[in-house]
Amino acid sequence: MLDINLIRKDPEKVRQALLKRMDEISFDELLAWDAEYRATLTESESLKAQRNAVSAMIPRMKKQGEDVTAKLEEMKVIADRIKDLDAKADELSAKIKEFMDALPNMPAEDVVAGGKENNRVVRVWGEVPQFDFTPKDHIELAESLGLVDYQRGAKIGGSGFWIYKGNGALLEWALINFFIQEHIKDGYEFILPPHILNEECGYTAGQFPKFKDDVFTLNNPDGRVQFLLPTAETALISYHRNEVLKEEELPKKYFAYTPCYRKEAGSYRAEERGMIRGHQFNKVEMFQYTKPEDSEKALEELIGKAEALVQKLGLHYRVSKLAAKDCSASMGKTYDIEVWIPSMNQYKEVSSASNAYDYQARRGNMRFKRTETKKNEYLHTLNASGLATSRLLPAILEQHQQKDGSVIVPEVLRAIVGTDILR
């Protein structure tokens, strides 16, 4: 949610910012509704003031034995008028909210306009691995090493599901555990949230109402909206919903491990076989609530942490700064970490680090009390995957494969996997 005051004050500035990610946007209608809304409110409130005054008089008049029937009649008319005005105000405010809800975040100053094609690679780490043999893709490796069972995954869950088994399960588990240990070392608090969330979580995150179709919704007979989280961010953003935090407890740093459940309707591509895109994947997610002045620095911290993890796994990757249209709607600035998948001859996202600024905080009414001014201000919220394990596994298998079809286990995972090499 954007601050409507910004639009009132300087609609053109907001418009220009949004045009980086939208084809067209006009605030004329919104501003007209807004003006009418405020006029209606002013009238209704002054009538309420009158009503309150008279209502206070009535018992006193009664006490003195005066006749109040004329006053009662008069008030009846005012009460009706108030009802009408409030109904009109509610209607306008609903329209305004609907409009505001649908607006995406404003891209940061330094975020360029346009889509994917304008994403800019800001860093590359390591080199594209060269093989003196014909490398296998991760599906072949996973099956030949007995790590993943795609057939039975589809049998029990449907297409887009797979099963980790044996050393594959251990490897996945080791990744999750490795990340958990690293985040704890860095002072992030470990959270295991519910996987089924209520509607407000989706609204606060910015997935609702626009992107409702992307998530698995429970079929509740009473019509109550509950859905499977598409990322732990959706849970963590609501952790402090409707709260006012103390300035001295900021920044709040959390991380969570959850599977992520996504419909991914229509987004399959032939090349994205195996574990590149599924309906359920594992991810460890970092999250920060910060003061406004600290969020830029926090974003750099998050992307740095995520990169350090990929480095410790010895995987070649690059970092891209996304153009405005490629950022998700709630985010003002996003970096992606993309890891090299040899068989695809492509980089695939394993982490996305974003600053939502106060966009989500407004939706979820999350503030902190500034000690100096004693005023409440909106927090800034940031999230970063650290990391999506289900996409790392293909990268590890493919990048660390040997001529004989074995795979070298990254050193940091060996204690849990229990072996240096998978064969």
Place this chain on the structure above:
RNA sequence: GGAGAAGUACCCAAGUAGGCUGAAGGGGACGGUUUGCUAAACCGUUAGUAGGGGAAUUACUCUAGCGAGGGUUCGAAUCCCUCCUUCUCCGCCA
């Protein structure tokens, strides 16, 4: 799943034959007096917030607000309805 009870400010808690109770009292916190220091005692402060009008960052003013949302009424913390949450008991269960 069945049956009950409850949700009031930082915390505890009073408050229903509807009307100067936007809210008694206590605790805590903060400030002060006393004191060499601490404790104790005493005095004082402790709704904040959101929104509208207006000054247009600070006066002023109005509105809303007693879990949330509706309703009845001239007027609701108080009456009615729906929902949410918590607690207790029963059932089921990792």
